[in-house]
Structure formats: C-alpha cells, structure tokens
Amino acid sequence: MMLRNxxxxxxxxxxxxxxWWALGILSYALxxxxxxxAIRNMPAFNELLSAAPKELMAAFVGNxxxxxxxAGYLNSQIFFMIGPLLFVIYTIGQGSRAIAGEExxxxxxxxxxxxxxxxxxxxxxxxxxxxGTLGLAVVLWVxxxxxxxxxxxxxxxxxxxxxxxSAALLGLAFGALxxxxxxxxxxxxxxxxxxxxxxxxxxxxxxxxxxxxQADPYRKLSPFYYATxxxxxxxxxxxxxxxxxxxxxxxxFATALFLFQRRDLAV
Amino acid sequence: xxxNVIRTERLTKxxxxxxxxxxxxxxxxxxxxxGYLGPNGAGKTTTIRTLLDFIRPTRGRVTVFGLDAxxxxxxxxxxxxxxxxxxxxxxxxxxxGFLRYMAGLRGGVEWKYVETLAGHLACNLAQPIRTLSHGNxxxxxxxxxFMHKPELLILDEPTQGLDPLVQQRFYxxxxxxxxxxxTVFLSSHVLPEVAKTCDRVGIIREGRLVAVEQVAALKAxxxxxxxxxxxxxxxPAVFAGLPGVRDVRVENGALHCTVVGPLDLVVKxxxxxxxxxxxxxxxxxEEVFLAHYSSEEAGGRT
Numbered sequence: 001m002m003l004r005n006x007x008x009x010x011x012x013x014x015x016x017x018x019x020w021w022a023l024g025i026l027s028y029a030l031x032x033x034x035x036x037x038a039i040r041n042m043p044a045f046n047e048l049l050s051a052a053p054k055e056l057m058a059a060f061v062g063n064x065x066x067x068x069x070x071a072g073y074l075n076s077q078i079f080f081m082i083g084p085l086l087f088v089i090y091t092i093g094q095g096s097r098a099i100a101g102e103e104x105x106x107x108x109x110x111x112x113x114x115x116x117x118x119x120x121x122x123x124x125x126x127x128x129x130x131x132g133t134l135g136l137a138v139v140l141w142v143x144x145x146x147x148x149x150x151x152x153x154x155x156x157x158x159x160x161x162x163x164x165x166s167a168a169l170l171g172l173a174f175g176a177l178x179x180x181x182x183x184x185x186x187x188x189x190x191x192x193x194x195x196x197x198x199x200x201x202x203x204x205x206x207x208x209x210x211x212x213x214q215a216d217p218y219r220k221l222s223p224f225y226y227a228t229x230x231x232x233x234x235x236x237x238x239x240x241x242x243x244x245x246x247x248x249x250x251x252x253f254a255t256a257l258f259l260f261q262r263r264d265l266a267v
Numbered sequence: 268x269x270x271n272v273i274r275t276e277r278l279t280k281x282x283x284x285x286x287x288x289x290x291x292x293x294x295x296x297x298x299x300x301x302g303y304l305g306p307n308g309a310g311k312t313t314t315i316r317t318l319l320d321f322i323r324p325t326r327g328r329v330t331v332f333g334l335d336a337x338x339x340x341x342x343x344x345x346x347x348x349x350x351x352x353x354x355x356x357x358x359x360x361x362x363x364g365f366l367r368y369m370a371g372l373r374g375g376v377e378w379k380y381v382e383t384l385a386g387h388l389a390c391n392l393a394q395p396i397r398t399l400s401h402g403n404x405x406x407x408x409x410x411x412x413f414m415h416k417p418e419l420l421i422l423d424e425p426t427q428g429l430d431p432l433v434q435q436r437f438y439x440x441x442x443x444x445x446x447x448x449x450t451v452f453l454s455s456h457v458l459p460e461v462a463k464t465c466d467r468v469g470i471i472r473e474g475r476l477v478a479v480e481q482v483a484a485l486k487a488x489x490x491x492x493x494x495x496x497x498x499x500x501x502x503p504a505v506f507a508g509l510p511g512v513r514d515v516r517v518e519n520g521a522l523h524c525t526v527v528g529p530l531d532l533v534v535k536x537x538x539x540x541x542x543x544x545x546x547x548x549x550x551x552x553e554e555v556f557l558a559h560y561s562s563e564e565a566g567g568r569t
Contacts (some may be wrong), residue, residue: 003364004371013359106355110411113319114372115345264322267312267353 006111006121010128014094018132021090025136026143028086032077033147040068040153070155071234074144079163080228081203083140087171088199091133095178096191098125099256103186103266112265119257122183126253129175137168155233163233169245170227174199176252183260223248271333272297272419272450273318278327280313288313288474291327295452300445302465302482303454310474311454312352315423318452319349331419348412352423352454354404358397362390362407369411376415384410388436401428413440420444422453426460438464459549462486487528492548496521498541509533 003009039045046067066072099122102108111121141164145157174195181191202222206229209219219225226245230238273295280287288310295301305311316322317329320340329336331343356365366385370376385392388406391399396407405428412420426434441464444451455461461468462482470478480488500517506524507515509532515524521544526533530547537545 002371003368006372009368106351106353107357109316109319109321109349109351110354110356110369110408111372112321113344113347113349113351114369115341115374116372117341265316267316 006124007127010098010125011131014128014132018135021136022139025086025140028082029078029140029143030147032074033144033151033153036070036073036148036151036153039073043068070148070153071159071231073153074155074160074163075228075231075233078140078144079167079233081207083164083167084170084224084227085199085203087133087136087168088174090136091129091171091175092178092192092195092199094129094132095126095175096182096188096195098122098129098179098182099260100182100186100188100191104188106267108265109267118261122179122257122260126176126179126256129179130172133168133171133175137164140164140167159233159236162237166227166232166237166242166245169242169249170223173223173245173248173252176249176256180252180256180259183256184263186263186266270297271295272331273301273452274328274330274333275314275317276328278314278317278329279325280310280317280322281325286310286313286474287325288471291471291476293469293476293479295450296467297450298445298448299466300441300451300453300464302461302468303452303471304456304458304461304468305454305471306456309471311456311471312423313474314471315352315421315452315454318421319344319347346418348415348417348420350408350412350420350422350425352427354408356396356404356407359395361395362392362399362403365396365407366392366410366414370414373415380416381410381414384413384440387440388433402430402433405429406433409437409440413444416447416449418449420449420451420453422451424455425453426455426457462489490525490527490550491530492550493524493526493530493533494521494544494546494548495524495537495542496544497537498543501540506533506536509536 003012067076099108102111112118141157141161144155144164145160147153148155148157148160177198178191178195181194182188185191203224205215206219206222206224209215209217209222209225210229219229223245226238226241230241232238271294273293275291275293278291278293279289286308291310291314293303293314303311303314313322317324318331318336320337320343323337332346334343336343357368360368362385366381370378370381384390385406388409390406390410391403396404399407405425409422409425412422426437429437441451441453453461453465462485465482468478468480468482468485469476470480500520501522503515503517503522506512506522511526511528512533513525513527515522517523524533534545
C-alpha cells in the first residue's frame with residue numbers, strides 16, 4: 001500500500017480500529033432494531049418508564065414521551081445518549097492522537113523536517129478524522145435503516161440520516177477540540193482528559209436542562225443541545241443548530257492551526 | 268557572507284531553568300563538514316532544532332542558506348536532510364514502507380538512489396520497524412536524510428548504535444557528500460569520531476560555544492593518558508621534566524602521565540629503558556575541555 005501523504009497514512013494507521021468500531025456500531029444498530037418489535041407490542045413499557053423519576057429518566061433517554069413509537073424508541077436508545085457519545089469517544093481518541101500522539105512517539109520531528117507547513121500536517125490529520133467519523137455515521141445509518149426494514153419499523157430513512165449526521169457533527173466538534181488541545185499542549189493524556197471531561201459535563205448539562213427547569217437556560221451552552229434538542233429524527237435538521245456545531249468545529253480547528261504554528265515542538 | 272550555509276548570531280534559547288543555549292555564534296561554511304561536539308545535555312539538539320524551526324530562539328538570529336530559519340523554513344527544509352537525535356520511527360511500518368512514505372511526503376526523490384543507499388548501509392527493509400535493533404533503525408534514519416541528495420545534511424548523533432562496519436560505510440557517505448560539494452553539520456559527543464570525519468569542530472559546553480578549531484589544530488592539542496610499564500622501576504622525575512607532560516605518578520608499578528601534543532619525546536625517553544607495556548587512552552571529552560582551558564590560560568587567554 002502506497003502512503004503518499006499524511007491523510008492516507010493516518011487513515012491507514014487506524015484501519016484496524018476503524019474496522020472494529022464499524023463492526024461494533026453495526027451490531028449495536030442491528031440489536032437495537034431487533035428489540036423494537038418486542039417494545040412496540042408492550043404499551044406498558046411507557047408506564048414502566050414513567051414510574052421512574054422523570055428527571056432521572058430524562059438524563060439518560062431524553063425527554064421523549066412515547067418510547068414505543070419508532071422515533072421515540074430510537075431517540076431514547078441511540079440518538080439522545082449512546083450515539084453521540086460513541087462518536088465523541090471515537091473523535092476524541094483520534095483528535096488527541098493526531099499531533100500530540102506523533103509528538104509523544106517522537107516521530108513529529110521526522111515528519112515536519114519535510115518541506116511542508118505545519119498547518120498541512122494538522123489539516124490532513126483532521127481530514128482523516130472527518131472521513132472516519134462520517135464513515136462510522138454511514139455504518140450506523142445503514143445498520144439502523146436495514147434493521148428497520150427487517151423489523152418493519154416505520155422510520156423515514158432521510159430523517160434517520162439527518163439524526164445520524166447531527167450526532168456525527170457533535171462528535172467532530174469534540175474531535176476538533178481534542179485536536180486543538182493536543183496541538184496546544186502536545187500532551188495526549190491532557191487532551192483526552194480535558195475533552196472527555198467537557199463532553200461529560202456538557203452532556204449532563206443538556207440532559208438535566210431537558211428535565212430540570214432551573215438548568216434549562218444553560219442548556220444552550222452545551223454542544224449536545226445543538227445535536228439533539230431539535231429532534232432531527234422527527235423534524236429534520238435544524239440548520240441553525242447545525243451552523244452552531246459547524247462553527248464550533250471551525251473555531252476549534254482554527255485554534256489548533258494557530259496554536260500549533262506558534263509553539264515549540266517537544267523532542 | 269553568502270558562503271555561510273549556517274549562521275547563528277547570539278542565538279539564545281532559554282528553558283525555565285538551566286537547559287538551553289546562550290549567545291551562540293556559529294558559522295558553517297559551504298562544503299565543509301562541521302562537527303558539533305559536546306557532552307550530552309550541552310545544547311546540541313537544541314541548536315539543531317532551531318535550524319529546522321522546530322523551536323524558536325528566545326533571542327538572536329538564525330539563517331540557513333542566508334534564509335531566515337523561521338520565515339523561510341519551508342525553503343530551507345526543501346534543501347536539508349535531517350537525522351533526529353532521538354530517532355523514533357513508525358513502528359508498524361516496514362523499512363520499505365517508511366522510506367516510501369518519507370519519499371512521498373518530500374517528493375522528487377529518486378527511488379533508485381534510495382535503494383542504492385539502503386543497499387550500501389545494508390538496511391533491512393522488509394521487517395516491521397518495531398522488530399529492528401536500534402542500529403538498524405538508525406540506518407533507516409540515515410537513508411531518509413541522504414535520499415534526496417540535500418545541499419545540507421544536519422545529523423544529530425548520526426553514529427549512535429551503529430556497528431563499526433556500518434560506521435565506516437557512513438563515513439564513506441560523508442566523504443561522498445563532501446566530494447559532491449555538500450555541507451554537513453553533525454553533532455557528536457565522541458571526540459575521535461569528530462576528529463576522523465570533520466574539517467572543523469565547534470565545542471559546546473553547558474550551552475555555550477567554548478571553542479572552534481580546525482580538526483588539525485585540535486589534534487595538535489590532543490591530550491592522551493599514557494600508562495607505561497617498565498621492567499625495572501624508573502624514577503618519575505625523568506618524565507616530569509618533559510614539555511607537554513603532566514600529572515606524572517607511579518601506580519601499581521606502572522608510570523602514568525598525561526601528554527598534550529605529540530608523543531614523540533615521551534616515547535623516545537621511554538625507549539631508553541626496558542618497556543614491558545605501553546597503553547594510550549583516548550581522552551574523555553571532559554579531559555579535552557580541561558586541556559583546552561588550561562592551554563588558553565597558559566596562553567594568557569588570547
């Protein structure tokens with residue numbers, strides 16, 4: 001395999017991990033779909049859940065009233081928590097590794113002794129991260145869409161794609177944040193720690209905001225809000241929310257380029 | 268002076284406490300092999316990494332090919348081959364894959380020549396890099412530094428971990444580079460290596476350039492520790508009076524002394540007695556420094 005540039009090399013490096021991610025996501029999507037017929041035929045499921053404290057439930061499955069409808073089921077099982085978090089975990093791992101990983105492994109000197117500007121190394125690495133994330137999004141979509149056909153779940157595949165895209169976009173925002181942290185500090189552990197901490201905190205902020213009135217005004221500080229609150233699975237993409245996520249990605253990416261350009265590289 | 272391939276003016280790089288370099292004025296002329304000699308931690312790698320814009324000077328100016336090391340880094344790196352001091356390679360690639368990747372990133376590399384170099388250094392290209400010994404990794408590092416026939420080679424401790432046979436082949440590559448009119452800036456903490464390969468030597472100690480010498484002049488000042496065992500006891504005073512001889516003492520029946528400059532007189536004096544054994548030790552770098560300082564003091568610090 002000829003690796004002519006950093007983009008291909010980065011993609012090639014994660015081929016095995018990406019394969020496992022794809023298999024994991026695919027089997028998760030199929031499993032979720034496979035359980036739907038059982039839930040659909042169990043109207044008591046809603047009552048079961050509503051018996052639990054509303055705030056607690058909202059933190060994990062979102063503020064969805066009918067959990068036996070296709071959209072309510074998929075939102076509660078995937079698009080409110082697990083889906084976004086899966087993307088976030090993948091992107092934080094890759095984003096923090098991109099530059100800080102090479103720096104910690106000691107290969108960055110060799111890479112940047114080549115006649116290329118520093119920004120290009122960052123851009124190609126991020127390009128590979130974007131492609132990997134979108135690839136996993138396609139896998140999730142295919143798994144759910146195919147599963148829905150098999151179990152006769154009535155869900156609009158276009159809306160399904162929009163909800164998946166929204167979750168992937170959220171992942172990319174945290175991936176770009178992890179990239180920026182890695183570019184700024186050259187420390188993978190720090191990048192993973194800070195980005196994961198922020199992801200968890202903003203997830204909780206959004207989830208609590210959905211159920212606790214006092215937290216509601218602060219929901220808009222959470223990137224998770226812009227990925228889930230408009231319910232893209234039911235309503236399609238909210239372009240304002242998409243723009244916010246895109247804006248976050250752009251700002252973090254620009255910060256990564258700027259800080260990496262300015263600083264000394266560690267040996 | 269456009270003839271200077273590398274020029275640093277009062278280059279200073281400070282890190283929090285002591286590490287770093289202070290007021291370095293280094294000039295490397297076109298076509299020479301410049302040895303940058305100093306103990307580990309003296310600041311050699313710091314200097315080298317400012318040349319490639321990996322780190323930026325706290326003060327001072329660095330130019331390579333007359334271009335600013337920071338502003339024109341891209342143009343500089345196009346013409347430089349670099350071997351890092353702490354070489355790390357991509358462990359999952361094979362040597363072949365690694366060199367292909369580096370050649371692809373750089374562009375315009377003649378693959379035939381890469382194969383010639385790899386053959387010359389007897390590189391193992393088929394194995395994954397993680398299975399290679401340190402010396403075998405170092406060889407791949409050397410190939411990627413030389414593969415685009417750069418005008419300037421910047422090599423940080425190039426012979427680390429190389430076995431003697433491969434070292435000879437590396438010296439041969441250096442000679443070839445010199446013959447082709449290329450310039451080499453190499454760092455080392457081993458004096459004999461620098462003495463063997465370089466035209467000029469800059470000695471760095473604790474971040475400061477303490478001396479720049481032609482190798483020939485350094486050799487003339489060379490310091491050796493001699494140990495001579497005689498069949499019968501010889502009074503140390505016989506040697507103590509000779510010019511350039513110091514620290515004469517008798518230990519375990521052998522005469523020890525330190526000699527600066529040619530050995531001729533010591534050997535001829537010893538030959539008047541029955542010599543059983545004669546051992547000459549290469550001086551450590553510290554001893555070279557000491558010799559250098561003391562000779563400067565003797566010369567009234569000119």
